[in-house]
Amino acid sequence: MSASVWRVSHRYGSLHGEVDWISRDSVGFAFPISASGLPIRSLHGSWDVLIDPSDVVVLSPPGYSRPVNKMEAFDTYQTPLASRYASKEMAHLFSSANRFFTWRKLWLNLAIAEKELGLPISDEAIEQMKANLHLDEKQFEIAAAEEKKRRHDVMAHVHTFGQVAPAAAGIIHLGATSCYVTDNADLIFIREALSLLIKKLAVVIDRFSKFAEQYRELPTLGFTHFQPAQLTTVGKRATLWVQELLWDLRNLKRARDDIGFRGVKGTTGTQASFLALFDGDHDKVEALDKRVTELCGFSYAYPVTSQTYSRKIDIDALAPLASFGTRSVLLYADQQN
Numbered sequence: 001m002s003a004s005v006w007r008v009s010h011r012y013g014s015l016h017g018e019v020d021w022i023s024r025d026s027v028g029f030a031f032p033i034s035a036s037g038l039p040i041r042s043l044h045g046s047w048d049v050l051i052d053p054s055d056v057v058v059l060s061p062p063g064y065s066r067p068v069n070k071m072e073a074f075d076t077y078q079t080p081l082a083s084r085y086a087s088k089e090m091a092h093l094f095s096s097a098n099r100f101f102t103w104r105k106l107w108l109n110l111a112i113a114e115k116e117l118g119l120p121i122s123d124e125a126i127e128q129m130k131a132n133l134h135l136d137e138k139q140f141e142i143a144a145a146e147e148k149k150r151r152h153d154v155m156a157h158v159h160t161f162g163q164v165a166p167a168a169a170g171i172i173h174l175g176a177t178s179c180y181v182t183d184n185a186d187l188i189f190i191r192e193a194l195s196l197l198i199k200k201l202a203v204v205i206d207r208f209s210k211f212a213e214q215y216r217e218l219p220t221l222g223f224t225h226f227q228p229a230q231l232t233t234v235g236k237r238a239t240l241w242v243q244e245l246l247w248d249l250r251n252l253k254r255a256r257d258d259i260g261f262r263g264v265k266g267t268t269g270t271q272a273s274f275l276a277l278f279d280g281d282h283d284k285v286e287a288l289d290k291r292v293t294e295l296c297g298f299s300y301a302y303p304v305t306s307q308t309y310s311r312k313i314d315i316d317a318l319a320p321l322a323s324f325g326t327r328s329v330l331l332y333a334d335q336q337n
Contacts, residue, residue, distance in 0.1 A: 263301030
């Protein structure tokens with residue numbers, strides 16, 4: 001292909017350069033730059049663009065007038081695995097926009113529960129938090145600047161939230177540790193991701209069930225040890241796929257339903273900070289943990305944690321996913337034979 005001029009735009013202006021080829025998939029696609037001075041590369045050319053880590057660049061050809069929406073960079077989880085393979089729902093679930101919205105929702109639920117149990121939190125603080133759960137482009141820029149200054153992602157977002165909810169600035173994250181938002185949010189995402197997968201797998205099972213019924217009498221040669229054995233039917237072979245996918249569905253549901261909430265456990269899991277807030281009233285601390293768990297949509301919280309939830313929970317979620325992945329590969333191989 002002949003060289004063409006493309007424009008690299010960011011908030012400090014535009015740079016121009018010639019490249020041999022850029023995929024059409026890149027047109028108008030916004031993405032964050034993770035390191036200062038990272039070159040923007042095409043297949044056969046590059047620009048050495050010096051920009052801040054918080055900048056967003058957009059590739060566009062000459063005359064392309066699509067409005068630049070920098071929020072696109074935050075609304076979708078950024079990885080080649082997401083852009084190539086993930087559904088829009090799954091990519092958004094793990095996006096920065098949804099992650100920090102979830103953090104704010106967790107802070108809101110903590111404040112609501114603390115207020116219900118007697119801590120001096122104003123109605124105005126609660127209302128301002130409710131009204132500012134979603135971040136806009138400017139707030140992402142503020143958070144990036146705060147993190148650069150504070151070297152702490154959670155504290156950066158505490159201060160960013162406080163700027164749009166000033167009445168709540170002094171009580172956001174009150175008594176909590178970073179893992180109150182990071183780990184509880186991850187548990188929410190894992191549970192929701194499994195729910196998305198379960199819905200899609202149910203559709204696949206339904207379609208294969210219909211396929212098995214449709215071809216229940218169509219003969220095909222069965223193999224054992226990669227050698228021709230006896231006749232079977234295409235429908236019969238499909239029932240094997242359906243049976244194992246049903247087991248995968250069961251295992252994924254079990255993993256999803258077993259996920260609990262880390263809850264309100266404090267810095268090392270002792271709840272000491274919350275015990276101090278409630279003047280040593282252990283019953284109120286227990287009530288706080290239970291109430292926040294309910295507000296976040298979980299039926300129970302793990303009774304004991306350290307600062308983090310146990311990583312055994314990650315393994316419990318990964319194991320049925322690995323099993324499902326294995327069945328998917330074997331299903332594809334079976335259809336090729």
